[in-house]
Amino acid sequence: MDLALTESQELLRSTARSFMEREAPVDVIVGLQKVESSLAPDLWKKAAQLGWLGIVVPTEYGGSGDQLSDAAVLYEEIGRGPLPGPFFSSGVLGALTVLEGATEEQRRRILPRVASGERVLTVAITEPNTSWGPTGVTLAPQGRNGSYVLNGTKLFVADATSATDLVVAVRTGDGPTDVSLLHVDARARGVTARRLPGFVSWQCEVTFDNVEVPATALLGGAQRGWAALDRALERALPLLCAYIVGGCQAVYEKSVAYAQSRVQFGVPIGRFQRVQDHVIRLVNHLDSARWATWEALWKLDTGRPAAASVHMAKAVASEAYPEACNAAHEVHAGMGVLVEYGLAAHTQMSRTLFNYLGDPRWHKRRMADALEW
Amino acid sequence: MDFEVTYTEEQQQFRREVRAWLETNVPADVQRTPTSPEDNYQRYLELRAFGRKLGAKGWLYPTAPAKYGGGGLDVDYAIILEEEVDRLDLSLPPYYDSGGRLGSASILVWGTEEQRQAFLPAIYHGEVRTWQLLTEPGAGSDLAGVRTTTAVRDGDEYVIKGQKIFVGSDNGADRIWLIACTAPNGRRHENLSWFMIDANLPGISMQPMELMGTGGEGGTDSGVKQTVFFDDVRVPAFALVGGENKGWTVATTHLELEHGGGGRIGRNRVWDRLLRYCQETKRDGVPLTQQPDVRDSLADIYIKTEITRLFGLRNFYLTYARKAKSYEGPQLSYYRKTAGLWMTGAILEMVGPAALTTDPTWGSSAGFLETQQRNGIVSVHPGGTTDIQRVQMARRIGIGRSTREKAGTVHGAEA
Ligand SMILES: Cc1cc2nc3c(=O)[nH]c(=O)nc-3n(C[C@H](O)[C@H](O)[C@H](O)COP(=O)(O)OP(=O)(O)OC[C@H]3O[C@@H](n4cnc5c(N)ncnc54)[C@H](O)[C@@H]3O)c2cc1C
Numbered sequence: 001m002d003l004a005l006t007e008s009q010e011l012l013r014s015t016a017r018s019f020m021e022r023e024a025p026v027d028v029i030v031g032l033q034k035v036e037s038s039l040a041p042d043l044w045k046k047a048a049q050l051g052w053l054g055i056v057v058p059t060e061y062g063g064s065g066d067q068l069s070d071a072a073v074l075y076e077e078i079g080r081g082p083l084p085g086p087f088f089s090s091g092v093l094g095a096l097t098v099l100e101g102a103t104e105e106q107r108r109r110i111l112p113r114v115a116s117g118e119r120v121l122t123v124a125i126t127e128p129n130t131s132w133g134p135t136g137v138t139l140a141p142q143g144r145n146g147s148y149v150l151n152g153t154k155l156f157v158a159d160a161t162s163a164t165d166l167v168v169a170v171r172t173g174d175g176p177t178d179v180s181l182l183h184v185d186a187r188a189r190g191v192t193a194r195r196l197p198g199f200v201s202w203q204c205e206v207t208f209d210n211v212e213v214p215a216t217a218l219l220g221g222a223q224r225g226w227a228a229l230d231r232a233l234e235r236a237l238p239l240l241c242a243y244i245v246g247g248c249q250a251v252y253e254k255s256v257a258y259a260q261s262r263v264q265f266g267v268p269i270g271r272f273q274r275v276q277d278h279v280i281r282l283v284n285h286l287d288s289a290r291w292a293t294w295e296a297l298w299k300l301d302t303g304r305p306a307a308a309s310v311h312m313a314k315a316v317a318s319e320a321y322p323e324a325c326n327a328a329h330e331v332h333a334g335m336g337v338l339v340e341y342g343l344a345a346h347t348q349m350s351r352t353l354f355n356y357l358g359d360p361r362w363h364k365r366r367m368a369d370a371l372e373w
Numbered sequence: 374m375d376f377e378v379t380y381t382e383e384q385q386q387f388r389r390e391v392r393a394w395l396e397t398n399v400p401a402d403v404q405r406t407p408t409s410p411e412d413n414y415q416r417y418l419e420l421r422a423f424g425r426k427l428g429a430k431g432w433l434y435p436t437a438p439a440k441y442g443g444g445g446l447d448v449d450y451a452i453i454l455e456e457e458v459d460r461l462d463l464s465l466p467p468y469y470d471s472g473g474r475l476g477s478a479s480i481l482v483w484g485t486e487e488q489r490q491a492f493l494p495a496i497y498h499g500e501v502r503t504w505q506l507l508t509e510p511g512a513g514s515d516l517a518g519v520r521t522t523t524a525v526r527d528g529d530e531y532v533i534k535g536q537k538i539f540v541g542s543d544n545g546a547d548r549i550w551l552i553a554c555t556a557p558n559g560r561r562h563e564n565l566s567w568f569m570i571d572a573n574l575p576g577i578s579m580q581p582m583e584l585m586g587t588g589g590e591g592g593t594d595s596g597v598k599q600t601v602f603f604d605d606v607r608v609p610a611f612a613l614v615g616g617e618n619k620g621w622t623v624a625t626t627h628l629e630l631e632h633g634g635g636g637r638i639g640r641n642r643v644w645d646r647l648l649r650y651c652q653e654t655k656r657d658g659v660p661l662t663q664q665p666d667v668r669d670s671l672a673d674i675y676i677k678t679e680i681t682r683l684f685g686l687r688n689f690y691l692t693y694a695r696k697a698k699s700y701e702g703p704q705l706s707y708y709r710k711t712a713g714l715w716m717t718g719a720i721l722e723m724v725g726p727a728a729l730t731t732d733p734t735w736g737s738s739a740g741f742l743e744t745q746q747r748n749g750i751v752s753v754h755p756g757g758t759t760d761i762q763r764v765q766m767a768r769r770i771g772i773g774r775s776t777r778e779k780a781g782t783v784h785g786a787e788a
Contacts, residue, residue, distance in 0.1 A: 128735065129656060130725045155735060156726050198736060198743040200729035264515040274760040322721075326714060326750065333754040334513055334539045337585040344585040351717075351746060355726040361666065 003294075009073045016077035019050065026342040029081045033345055036195050038084040038202040039162035044117055053091040054115025056239070057099070062112030068235060069297040072242035079246025082349045084202055086120050086159035088243060093236040093357075094121025097167050101181050101228030102219040110165070110183070122163040122186075124154035124206055125229070132358040134226045137179045139208075140171040146215050148182060150190075150208035158356060160186070160193035160204035168208075169229065172222055181225040183217045184208075201352040235300055237310050237357060241293040241317040244353055248286040248324040251346050255279055255331040262335075275331055282327035285320035292316040311367035315360040321350035376686070378452055387450055391432075391457045398426050404462045406739045417544040417590050420468040421502065428499030433466055436693075437477065442494035448693040452638060459639040469542040469595040470496075472503030475627045476550035476569055482782055483567075483615035483623045491611070492569050501547035504572070505627075506537040506601060513539075514761050516552070516628075517561055517621060522603060524553040524566060524613075531555075531568070531613065533606040539582065539755075542595030546572040549601075552624065555617050565620030567627075568612045576606035586751035587744055596748065629781030631756040632765065633709070634702030636688025641678040646741050647671075647720065654724075661723070670723040677712040684708055698780040700769040707762035710753045717749035 005013065023043055032040060047053060055071045057063020071092070078087055086094075095114050098107060098121070113119040129136050141148035154160075154168065163186045172180040186193065190211040193204050220228060259270030259279055269275045292313040299306035325347040329336045336343045358366075380388070400419040407413035427433040428442075435451040437443020444451070458465055466473065473496040480492055495501045512518040522535030533553055549572045556564035579599040586596040615623035629635075651661035651671060661667045684705040691698050720742060721728050731740030753759055767773035769780065 130727065131657075196730040196732050196735065198730035198732065198740060199746045200726065203726060203730075205732070205735065263511075264513065264518065266518075272760070274763065322718060326718075329750055329753065330759065333758050334508065337751045337754065339583040339585060347585065347750065351721060351729055352726075354721055359722060359725070361722065 005073065009070055012070060012073050013077060015050070016074050019046070020077055020081060020083065024081050024083050027340075029083065029345050030340055030342055032084050033348070037162040038159050039086055039120065044085060047087070048117030052087065053117045054095070056092055056235075057095050057111050057115040061099070061107055061115065063095070063115040067301045068238060069294070069301050071239055072293070072297050075239045075242035076246035076249065079243035080250040082243070082247050082250075082346055086122060086162050088236070088240055089123070089159040090114060090121040090163070092239045093123050093232065094167060096232035096236050097123050097181065097229060098219065100231040101225060106183070106219060120159075120162055120164045121167060122157055122159050123167045123169070123229070124157040124160065125169045126154065126156045128153060128155050130156065130355070132362050134177045134179050137169045137171050139168070141182065144212070148213050148215070148217065150182070150184070150211040150213065152208055154206040156196070156203040156356070157193070157206050158204070159202050160206045161195050161202070163193070166191070166206065167219065169225055175223075177226040178223050179226040179229075180222045181219040181228065182213055183219050184211065184213050188213070199348055199351060201349050203352060203356070233357065234307060234310050237314045238293055238296045238300065240353065240357060241289065241296070241313045244317040244321045245286070245290045245293055247321055247346050247349060248282075248289055251324050251328045251343065252282050252286050254343060255282055255328045258332055258335070269331075278327040278330040282324045285324045285327070289313075289317040289320035308367050308370035311363040311370060314358060315363035315367060318354050318360045318363070322354055325350045378449060380449065380453070384449055384453060388453045388457065391454055394430075395457055395461060399423060399461055399463070414544055417468065420590055421499065424466050424468060424499035427465070427467070428497060431497075433499045434477070434497045435465070437493070437497050438481070441489050442497035455639060462642060466499065468502060468590040470502050472505040472546070472548060472550035473501070475505055475630055476503055478630055478783060479567065479623050479626045480569065480614055482626045482784070483619075488569075488611070488614060503548040503550055504541040504546040506540045506549055506551040508537060508539045510536065510538055514758060516624065517565070519552055519565055520554050520557065522551070522553040523557060524555050524568065526555075526610065529610050530607045531610060533568070533603045533608060535603050537601045539598045540601055541579070541599040542590065543597040544590065548572050552620055555620070559618060562621040563618050565624070566617050567614045567620050567623050568608060569614055570608045570612050574606050574608065576604040578602045578604070584751060586748045596751070625781030626783055628757070629702055629783050632702045632762065633685075633688060633705035634698060634780060634783055635692050636690070636705065637685035638689050641682060643741065643745050644675065644678045646738070647674065650724070650737050650742070667723050670719050674716055674719055677716065681705070681709050681712055692783060695784065700766040702780060703757070703762040703765040703769070706757065707759050707766065710759050710762070713749040714753050717746050720745060
């Protein structure tokens with residue numbers, strides 16, 4: 001047994017950390033919160049140069065084909081920001097969905113440009129019914145002269161306002177998993193993406209108004225979409241969890257530092273057992289999310305059956321991040337709700353990711369299914 | 374025991390009178406969520422104008438002594454007023470007036486007769502809106518640690534210097550209810566004093582703070598807060614309330630009320646709207662209220678709002694019946710705050726991401742759920758954190774210190 005990071009992972013961690021400290025300090029993160037598109041072009045280019053966007057893309061498609069646990073080191077560092085931007089949407093979920101679902105020709109066409117950051121993918125699954133299962137996919141394209149015509153709405157699509165390409169889950173049959181994936185140009189006529197306003201980070205509404213896409217837009221085969229998504233999600237979710245772990249870690253560090261430096265009643269507030277209790281609650285959530293995530297990553301990287309661990313990791317991480325933020329808010333009181341301090345960006349992200357790609361209840365049920373109880 | 378207020382025919386007549394009056398006098402659409410900064414200010418002006426009309430009838434501060442311009446009404450009549458205003462999603466006062474509510478109560482208990490006559494009528498008539506200024510960068514929970522805002526006596530005046538944070542609201546104030554340090558080298562608890570001052574004096578400036586919460590005028594909280602700077606502000610010595618360096622004693626009244634000691638009656642507006650939302654929103658063709666998971670969560674949320682209501686009702690009763698109180702004030706505050714924070718999670722799980730957006734199509738009406746998602750977190754801190762409420766409860770229960778602490782006085786000079 002060895003639960004330590006490898007040397008190359010340590011190296012990646014320190015490179016990523018200094019990049020984040022240089023390029024995405026708190027004021028940058030806070031400034032980004034209000035922009036319509038989560039993609040900051042300069043940052044995106046630099047990240048592309050570092051190979052971040054192709055980290056899970058196999059070398060034959062222009063990526064670096066790293067193990068998921070290597071990528072997780074990176075995603076933890078990004079999550080510390082929390083750095084917004086379609087890193088996960090495009091570089092992980094988008095890329096893995098294409099990898100799992102597309103034909104060889106399509107992969108060769110799409111993936112290299114995703115790995116280079118030239119194209120930005122996002123996967124549009126959810127609809128107004130906000131169900132994360134295949135039955136929630138009801139958007140059904142009509143056939144016209146061998147092409148597909150789309151009319152309808154996808155909702156809570158991550159980072160759609162910065163995407164150049166959409167992978168849209170559509171219903172193409174009556175069976176529960178009769179779902180196919182269409183590759184749609186996000187700038188095509190009739191496609192509109194809009195960031196939803198509120199206490200939510202870059203979840204978007206995407207509407208399709210008579211959008212015509214050619215037959216070649218079908219990724220892989222018809223009705224194979226859900227199975228492909230399932231495989232892609234199994235590998236993508238732990239990286240989303242790693243991003244969350246990074247978020248919890250940052251919130252924890254902020255809270256410890258604040259508890260040590262903020263003085264009330266003549267002593268650092270960390271002396272008060274009530275404040276200690278908040279920090280302890282926080283670190284328990286952080287560590288739960290961390291170890292659940294890392295074991296799932298290890299199982300995936302070593303080819304072990306991982307479904308139950310992956311669902312557990314997302315259930316645990318989904319709950320951990322908001323709870324960690326709540327505890328941090330208790331530690332900080334007034335300071336924590338001051339937007340410029342940076343905790344609020346985590347709080348909003350923690351609420352956003354709670355539901356994204358399945359809320360805890362959904363994943364607990366999938367976990368129970370996977371464990372065959 | 375009787376949990377219901379029984380009304381006499383005369384009181385029922387009063388209710389009809391109030392309802393009819395409100396129908397003609399509540400400004401149209403004043404409950405709206407403002408659409409722009411201008412509209413926000415406009416709405417504030419409408420609320421203030423409405424406040425003055427209420428004030429003229431003695432209905433703005435219904436139980437305040439009539440001889441200082443309050444309503445002088447019995448509690449039963451005040452309850453009727455509160456209920457009728459609450460029906461319209463408004464409260465008394467209908468705008469943020471924390472310094473008016475808490476300052477006037479403190480002045481009734483600790484002010485001189487001249488000060489009551491000088492300060493109270495304008496508050497009770499709605500002619501002024503007042504903020505409460507306590508918190509400083511170095512003094513939050515540790516209110517007794519107020520140091521950086523100083524007031525130094527100079528002839529017939531005090532000269533105030535310093536800075537307050539997390540105070541006030543949008544749209545400015547007419548008066549300020551302020552605690553400052555009047556003896557920088559004095560002993561703890563013997564070096565503070567309260568002042569009721571004009572908010573527009575030379576040397577006072579303010580700067581808004583951007584917070585995670587939202588919401589403006591109306592009710593006891595404000596989502597907008599300011600940093601207020603005092604740069605050699607000269608105020609008449611008459612503004613000092615309760616005696617120089619007696620500020621800690623005066624603060625017991627202020628804090629007791631702020632911590633929930635006065636209690637509250639009224640509906641829980643979030644609950645009403647949440648229930649309606651769940652009845653009207655369907656998932657897979659079935660209303661949310663008919664889904665087993667949602668029913669379970671709704672039941673839990675309902676219970677928490679009911680317990681909060683009961684604690685508020687109890688404190689209200691204890692106050693008006695002049696019964697002894699101990700830990701009940703901080704208990705209400707603690708329970709309300711922890712329930713609100715817990716509810717953010719319960720609602721998010723139950724409703725899903727629609728709870729997070731203000732989008733007119735995909736969010737809840739006027740984004741009320743999104744507001745709860747933010748404010749359930751932010752509201753944990755004002756008026757004493759949940760930790761401080763627990764410290765207070767323990768001391769008053771008798772397990773915090775060797776001598777049991779008493780609740781602050783909230784009853785002042787009567788009409
Ligand atoms: C939305 C909002 C509105 C506000 N409105 C006003 C207003 O109108 N007027 C005004 O004057 N102020 C206002 N405040 C300030 C508010 O009163 C303070 O934020 C609050 O008292 C806490 O102080 P603090 O933020 O400095 O936190 P701190 O006092 O620094 O507390 C930090 C942490 O230490 C804990 N702690 C501190 N002392 C102890 C102790 N003895 N035992 C155990 N734990 C302890 C706290 O519980 C908290 O967890 C407002 C704040 C907010 C967020």
